[in-house]
Structure formats: structure tokens, C-alpha cells
Amino acid sequence: MRWMGKINPVFLVLILLLLAVAFLSPYFLQPAGYMNFLKRAAPIAILAVGQLYVINSGGFDLSAGALVTLTVIGSSILLNGDPSATWWVICVMLVIGAMVGVANAFVVSYLKVPSIIATLGMMITLSGIALTWSGGAPRGYLPENFRFFGRYLIKDVPLIQLLPVAVIVMIIVCGALWWLMHRTNYGKQLVAMGDNPQSARLAGVPLVRTRTIAFVVSSLSAVIAGILLGGFAGVSTDVGVGLELQAITAAVIGGAQLLGGRGTVGAAVAGALVLQTVFTLLNIFGFPKPIRDVVQGLILISAVALASFRRRNSGG
Amino acid sequence: MIAFLKRRSSFLAPVLLLAIAFGTYVGIAIATGQTQHLTAENLIGLLGRSIALGITAVGQTFVILIASIDLSVANLISVSAVLASHLMAGDPGSIFPAVLAVLLVGVVVGAVNGLVVTRLEVNPLIATLGMALILQGILSALFTNFAGEVPKEFQSFAYGEIFGVSTSLLFLIALTIAAWGFLRFTRAGSNIYSVGGNADAAKLAGIRTTRVVIMAHVLCSVCAVVAGLYLASRLGSGAPWIGRDGVYDLESIAVVVIGGTALSGGRGGVWGTLMGVMIFSLIDSIFNLAGVDAFAKQILRGVIIIGAVALYAARSRRIEA
Numbered sequence: 001m002r003w004m005g006k007i008n009p010v011f012l013v014l015i016l017l018l019l020a021v022a023f024l025s026p027y028f029l030q031p032a033g034y035m036n037f038l039k040r041a042a043p044i045a046i047l048a049v050g051q052l053y054v055i056n057s058g059g060f061d062l063s064a065g066a067l068v069t070l071t072v073i074g075s076s077i078l079l080n081g082d083p084s085a086t087w088w089v090i091c092v093m094l095v096i097g098a099m100v101g102v103a104n105a106f107v108v109s110y111l112k113v114p115s116i117i118a119t120l121g122m123m124i125t126l127s128g129i130a131l132t133w134s135g136g137a138p139r140g141y142l143p144e145n146f147r148f149f150g151r152y153l154i155k156d157v158p159l160i161q162l163l164p165v166a167v168i169v170m171i172i173v174c175g176a177l178w179w180l181m182h183r184t185n186y187g188k189q190l191v192a193m194g195d196n197p198q199s200a201r202l203a204g205v206p207l208v209r210t211r212t213i214a215f216v217v218s219s220l221s222a223v224i225a226g227i228l229l230g231g232f233a234g235v236s237t238d239v240g241v242g243l244e245l246q247a248i249t250a251a252v253i254g255g256a257q258l259l260g261g262r263g264t265v266g267a268a269v270a271g272a273l274v275l276q277t278v279f280t281l282l283n284i285f286g287f288p289k290p291i292r293d294v295v296q297g298l299i300l301i302s303a304v305a306l307a308s309f310r311r312r313n314s315g316g
Numbered sequence: 317m318i319a320f321l322k323r324r325s326s327f328l329a330p331v332l333l334l335a336i337a338f339g340t341y342v343g344i345a346i347a348t349g350q351t352q353h354l355t356a357e358n359l360i361g362l363l364g365r366s367i368a369l370g371i372t373a374v375g376q377t378f379v380i381l382i383a384s385i386d387l388s389v390a391n392l393i394s395v396s397a398v399l400a401s402h403l404m405a406g407d408p409g410s411i412f413p414a415v416l417a418v419l420l421v422g423v424v425v426g427a428v429n430g431l432v433v434t435r436l437e438v439n440p441l442i443a444t445l446g447m448a449l450i451l452q453g454i455l456s457a458l459f460t461n462f463a464g465e466v467p468k469e470f471q472s473f474a475y476g477e478i479f480g481v482s483t484s485l486l487f488l489i490a491l492t493i494a495a496w497g498f499l500r501f502t503r504a505g506s507n508i509y510s511v512g513g514n515a516d517a518a519k520l521a522g523i524r525t526t527r528v529v530i531m532a533h534v535l536c537s538v539c540a541v542v543a544g545l546y547l548a549s550r551l552g553s554g555a556p557w558i559g560r561d562g563v564y565d566l567e568s569i570a571v572v573v574i575g576g577t578a579l580s581g582g583r584g585g586v587w588g589t590l591m592g593v594m595i596f597s598l599i600d601s602i603f604n605l606a607g608v609d610a611f612a613k614q615i616l617r618g619v620i621i622i623g624a625v626a627l628y629a630a631r632s633r634r635i636e637a
Contacts, residue, residue, distance in 0.1 A: 060441070111626035114579055116385075116441060118622055120566050125618030132611040245445060252442070293453030301446035305436035312437070 010254050010270045017277040024284050031161040035153070037280065039232070042170035043068075043225035045272035047243055048250035049177045050221025052268040055248070055256045056181075057214040058194040059108060059115030063122035064222040064247055067100055068240030070130045071226025076140040076235040077133060083143040090146075093223050100126065101219030105212035123244070130237065138235040150231015166228050173224055177217065178265040190214060191262055242293075249300045250275050255307060275299070329628065330576050330591040337598040344605045353605065360485070366597040367474075367484045368393070368543040368550075369567055370590065373575075374488075374495050375539025376568040377589045378532040381499075382512040383581025384433060384440040386533065388447040389540040389568055390559035392425055395451050396544025397554030402464040411470050418541050425451070426537030430530030448565070455556045462553045474550035484546060488590075491539075495586040508532055513582030540564075570621045571596050573628055 027033040047064055054061040071093050078089045100122065107118040154163045181187040189210050192200040201207050222240075229239050254271030256263025278299065279292055345353050363370070372389050379386045396418045403414035425447065432443040476483040499505035510518040511528045519525050543564070548554045571592030577584025599620060603613045 107622055107626065111622070112629035113622060113625045114629075117569070117573070117579075117625050121618045121622035121625075123618070124563070124566065124621070125615050128611055128614030128616075128618060132609070132615065136611065245449065248442075248445075288457050290453045290456035293449040293456070295453075297446040297449030297453065300449065301432055301436070301438055301443055304438045304442045305432070308437040 008255050008264070008267045008270070010267050010274060013253075014270050014274050014277065017274060017281065021277055021280055021284070024281070028280075035160070035162055035164055035167065037276065038170070039150075039164040039166045041273055041276035042164075042166040043228045044243070044246055044250055044276060045170050045269045046173050046221045046228070047225045047247035048254070048268045048272040049174050049265050050218040050225075051244070051247040052251045052254070052256055052263045052265065053177070053181070053190065053214040053217045054115070055251055056190050056194045056263055057211050058197065059211070059214075060119060060248065061104065061215065061218040062116065062119040062244050063100065063104060063126055064218060064225075065240040065243035065245075066123040066126035066130070067097060067219055067222040068226040068229060068243055069237065070096070070126050070133075070240075071223045072230040072235055072239050073130045073134045073138065073237065075146065075227070075230055076138065076142050078140075079143055079146060080140040081143050083145045086143060086146045090227065093227070094220060097219040097223035098216050101216030102212060104219070105208070105215040108215075109208045109211055134237065136237070138237055140235070142230055142235060146227070147231040150228040150233075152231075166232070169224065169228060173221065174265060174269055177221075180217075181265050186210070186213065194257075195262075245300075246275060246296065247272075249296055249303070252300060252303045252307070255303075257307060257311070330574060330588050330595070333574065333595050333624070334591050334598070337595050337602070341598050341602050341605070344602055348605060350605055353601075360481070362597045362601055363488070363594055364482055364485045365600070366593050367488050368547050368562065369564060369571065369596065370488045370593045371491060371539050371543040371546060372564050373568040373571045373589045373593055374491055374586050375536035375543075376572050377495070377575075377577055377584065377586050378508065378539075379440075379536045380569070380572050380577050380579060381508050381581055381584060382529055382532045383515070383579075384529060384532065385444065385569065385579075386429065386536045386540075387441060387444040387565045387569075388425065388429065388451060389536065389543075390562065390565040391448045391451040391455070392422065392537055392540040393544040393547065393559030393562070393564055394554070394556050395421065395455050395559075396541035397548040397551070397558055398455060398459050398463050398556055399554070400545050400548045401462075401466050401552075401554040402459070404466050404470060405464045406467050408467040408469045411467060415545065418545060419538060422538040422541035423534055425541075426534035427530060429537065430533035433533065434526040434529050452556075452560070459556050462555045465553045466548050471549050471552065474546055484550075487546075491542075492586050492590050499585060504528070504531065509582055511581075566621070567596065570624065574624045576628070578628075 022028050025033070028037065047068075051061055051064060074096070075089050075093055078092065079085050104115070104119055104122055107113050108115045111118075149165050149169055152165045154165065155161070157163045181190070189200065189205040192203065193205050193207055193210050197207060225243070226240065233239055250272035251263055251268045252271070253274050254263055254267030254269070256268065275296070278295060282292055282295060342354065345351055372393065376386060376389065399421065400414050400418050403417055404410050429444055429447055432438050433440045472483065473487075474484050478486055499508060507518070507523050507528045510521065510523055511525050515525050518528075544554070544559070547558055551558065572584070572589050573579060573592075574595055575584065575588030575590070575592030577588060599617075603616070608616065
């Protein structure tokens with residue numbers, strides 16, 4: 001029975017929840033049902049994996065949600081419906097994202113501000129920028145080829161019938177980040193740094209560079225999530241509100257140890273899917289939307305409590 | 317003597333910042349020809365605009381002193397304001413039971429935060445973020461707009477005056493003196509510093525650290541609900557978004573840190589926090605005098621918070637080194 005202890009319980013929870021949803025709503029078993037589900041989960045999964053990089057480095061990134069909003073607002077203003085501008089606007093947004101990540105890492109590394117304060121300050125600053133830029137209300141609109149990523153469904157795919165582009169984006173991004181975290185030297189350095197920054201530094205891990213890459217990954221994942229959300233949810237000034245907490249919750253459900261640890265990309269994606277499944281279940285039962293927050297809060301606390309309970313019992 | 321000097325040096329930075337902020341304020345008032353703002357009445361009024369932040373921040377000081385943090389205060393403020401005005405429903409007779417009920421909610425929320433942090437060993441950031449989500453979710457499920465109203469009598473908490481000074485300002489000062497006395501002269505107060513300074517050492521010295529942590533969280537939550545009562549009294553009614561809109565969670569943490577209380581716990585106090593509140597309300601007034609637009613104000617605010625905390629991070633490193 002020892003091997004059972006090694007499987008991350010998040011996968012079992014996910015399977016149970018998915019079975020529950022499938023049982024309650026047969027629509028979920030059809031390609032349109034589960035693909036729609038995956039499409040809606042894609043931004044959270046991408047954000048959760050980005051957040052995992054920062055969590056594994058020993059910090060938090062609370063600015064991710066505001067960056068999602070800034071991406072959506074900024075793109076719609078810059079594009080203003082002009083399809084020929086899509087590619088350079090996406091590039092500009094990715095550059096802005098990279099700059100936000102570098103700024104976060106700079107404040108944490110050189111100014112020694114705790115990441116929670118640094119990224120909360122960044123969150124306020126970014127939503128201030130989004131509001132100043134837009135004048136407080138959404139302006140402009142997103143052309144069809146920008147919304148392609150979040151909205152388009154590829155039809156007539158063999159076996160699964162249809163495949164949303166958002167799901168492809170999710171698989172590519174999460175796959176690349178899985179590779180970076182679990183198959184490269186950088187990933188090992190990141191986890192070592194989150195575990196014990198002093199010993200990692202003595203062992204030759206370049207702390208500043210490692211942390212900077214983690215924050216940049218998180219910010220870029222927020223920009224990508226913003227592009228997907230702009231695609232299927234449209235332009236609004238509150239599209240990103242609370243997403244950073246959902247991302248942290250997802251990573252924590254996946255077993256990421258807060259303040260440095262060993263969360264895996266697979267488990268973070270599973271955590272995001274668990275969260276999305278729980279939201280789906282609440283929908284099926286007809287609970288009002290705010291109840292999502294209550295449940296998310298309870299899950300967040302119990303996941304961390306469970307993780308620290310397991311840690312104490314395993315003596316690690 | 318060394319302890320005295322240390323206490324002095326932790327005061328130095330907030331005093332300096334306060335002087336800079338005040339100088340800038342006076343400078344801009346003179347430069348833009350708005351000298352009518354420089355009356356004594358107006359300067360006292362500056363602090364009066366930040367009563368809710370002040371009350372919350374005094375509470376936040378307790379949890380930061382024990383090296384914890386409370387991110388649920390903003391949502392608890394909303395809960396308190398809405399609950400108070402809903403229960404009072406304009407009837408002066410129900411002021412007392414409503415206040416009692418709201419205070420009880422504060423005690424319970426604080427105790428739960430403290431228990432989750434100590435017994436379940438959940439990181440305080442996560443524990444209180446989770447609590448924030450739970451509180452806001454319940455509140456938004458039950459109320460979607462301004463709920464109930466507070467009776468005229470209760471509005472005197474925010475608008476009343478004693479000897480020409482507003483009651484709420486006197487309350488904030490009395491609260492700060494009480495919190496200072498508690499931290500300075502009681503055993504429970506010095507336990508807070510011991511636990512924040514070194515929890516393991518405090519435990520070995522026979523202090524029940526769990527109780528101290530729970531107590532600090534209860535004090536913080538009670539302060540937050542009192543801030544909610546104040547807002548209900550000022551606005552005449554509570555709405556489920558007032559706490560979040562005021563960003564009381566981040567701002568209360570920021571003013572505590574700017575006031576010289578270390579995020580790592582064990583150092584600082586409430587007078588510094590009060591100075592932090594004054595610095596923030598001066599910054600706000602400077603923006604108003606200079607005519608900075610509301611959204612740009614938010615950007616500057618984020619930058620100032622990061623900058624101020626960075627200033628202190630640099631300082632505390634020097635002390636630790």
C-alpha cells in the first residue's frame with residue numbers, strides 16, 4: 001500500500017469530481033460539454049502553472065490578475081478592431097508582461113521587499129494603469145483574429161469531434177513549462193532555491209536570475225491567459241479580478257508548498273481543473289455565484305492545512 | 317539605554333517621512349496659492365479623513381507584531397458595516413444589540429483566523445486570504461446593495477464633536493493610547509513582542525504562544541469590525557463593497573510597515589502606525605492639492621507603498637546584520 005502514498009491525492013480528487021459532474025450532467029460527457037469545460041479551465045490552468053513557478057521560488061505573485069485585466073484592456077485599445085495589428089499588439093503585450101515580471105523580481109531581489117507586498121503594490125499600480133489608459137470604462141474592441149485563440153473551435157477533428165484553440169494553447173504552454181520545470185537544470189535550481197535559498201546560493205544557484213525567470217514566466221502566463229479571456233469573455237475592466245487567488249488556490253490544491261516547495265506542473269494543472277470542476281458542480285446545483293468564493297476559501301485553507309499535516313506526519 | 321536608543325531609532329524613519337510629507341504638503345499649498353488649506357483645523361482634519369484606516373491599522377499592528385498578517389480585514393469591514401446597518405434598520409433601540417452582535421462576529425472571525433494559523437499550521441497569508449474569500453462570498457450572496465440604515469443617534473460616532481474635536485478622531489487617539497498601554501505595560505502585551513521576536517524562545521520561556529497568536533488575531537479582527545461600524549455610521553448604511561473599495565487590507569499593512577513595525581515581527585508599535593496613517597493621509601491631500609487625477613493617484617500609491625516598504629527593508633537588514 002505504500003505506493004498509494006506517493007500518488008498526489010489531487011488526481012484522485014479530480015477523478016471523483018469529474019465522475020460526479022458526469023453523473024449529474026450527461027451533457028458533460030459529450031465532446032461539446034467537456035471541451036467547453038477545458039476551454040474555460042485553460043486560462044486558470046495557465047495562470048496556475050505560472051504562479052507555481054513563483055511559489056516554488058519561495059514567493060507569491062498577486063499581480064497576475066491585474067496583468068490579465070491590463071492585457072485585455074490594453075489590447076482592445078491598441079487594436080480598436082484592426083485585424084492587421086493583432087500580431088504586433090500581442091508582441092507588445094508579451095513585452096509589457098516580461099517587464100512587469102522583471103520589475104517584480106527586481107523589487108523582491110534588490111529592494112528586499114517581501115514578494116507579497118511587492119506584487120500587491122504592482123497589482124494596485126497595474127490596475128491604476130489599466131484604469132488611466134481606458135478612462136475607467138472599456139474602450140475599443142478586439143478583432144476576430146485576436147479572439148481566435150480564446151473563442152475558435154476546430155471542427156471535425158477525428159475522435160474528439162471538436163477542439164478549442166484555447167485547449168491547444170493550454171497544452172503547448174503547460175507542456176513547455178512542464179519541460180522547463182522538470183527536465184532542465186533551471187527547474188532543479190528553482191526548487192532548490194525555494195527549499196533553502198542560502199544553501200542553494202552556496203551550491204552555486206544564481207538566485208536573482210532564477211527568481212527573475214520565475215516572475216517573468218508568471219507574468220507571461222498572465223498575458224497569455226488575458227489573450228484567451230479577451231477572446232471568449234470580451235472586454236471588461238474586471239476580467240482579471242480575483243484570478244491570482246484562483247491561480248494560487250489551484251497551485252495549492254496541487255500540493256505546492258507555500259514559501260518554497262516542490263509543486264509539480266501536472267499537479268497544478270490538475271488543481272486548476274479541480275477548481276473549475278467544483279465551480280461547475282456549484283453551477284449544476286444552482287448556487288449563487290458568490291458561493292464560489294466561500295467554497296474557494298474553504299478549499300484554499302483546507303488544502304494548505306492538509307499539506308502541512310502531511311508534512312508533519314512524514315517528518316519532513 | 318540601548319533599548320531606549322533602539323526604540324528611538326525605530327521612530328526616526330516615520331518621523332522623517334512625516335516631516336517630508338508635511339513639508340511637501342505645505343510647499344505645494346503655497347506654490348499653488350491654496351494657503352487656505354493651512355489652518356490648524358484643516359490639519360487636524362487630515363487625520364480625520366483616515367479614521368477607518370487608522371482603526372484597522374492599529375489592529376493590524378498586533379498581528380504584524382507577532383509576525384502574522386491579516387488580509388481579511390477589508391472584507392470583515394464590509395461584513396461589519398452591512399451587518400450593523402441591517403440589524404439597526406434605523407431603530408435607535410437596536411444600536412446596542414447590533415454593536416454587540418458585530419463585535420461578536422469580530423471575535424469569532426479573529427479566533428478562527430488564529431486557530432487556523434496555530435492549530436492547522438496554515439500560512440497566515442493563506443489562512444486570512446481564505447477567510448477573506450469566505451466572508452466576501454457569504455456577504456455578496458446575502459446582500460447586493462446598501463442594506464438597512466443606521467439611526468441618527470449612531471451617526472454621532474462619525475459626525476459628533478466633543479469640545480470642537482470630532483468624536484471619531486478622539487476615539488482613534490484613545491484607541492491608540494489604549495493599545496500602546498496594553499503593549500507597553502501588560503504581560504499580555506509583552507508576550508506579543510516575545511512571540512513575534514522569537515516564537516521558539518518564547519515557548520521555551522513558558523509563554524503559551526498559541527494563545528498569544530489567537531489573541532492578536534482577535535484584537536485585529538475586533539478593530540476591523542469597529543472600523544466597519546465607523547464607516548456605517550459615516551455613510552449612514554453599509555454596502556458589501558466598502559471594505560474592498562477602501563483597499564483596507566493592503567493599506568493597513570502598508571501604514572503599519574511605514575510606521576516602523578517590522579513584518580518579521582517583534583519590533584514596532586502603534587504610535588508609528590498612527591504616524592504611518594498621517595503620512596498616508598498627507599500623501600492623499602498632496603495629490604488633491606496638486607490635482608492628480610484619481611486613476612493616476614492609484615498608480616502613484618502602488619509605487620509609494622513599494623518604495624516605502626523597500627526603505628524599511630533596507631533599514632531592517634542593517635539592524636539584523
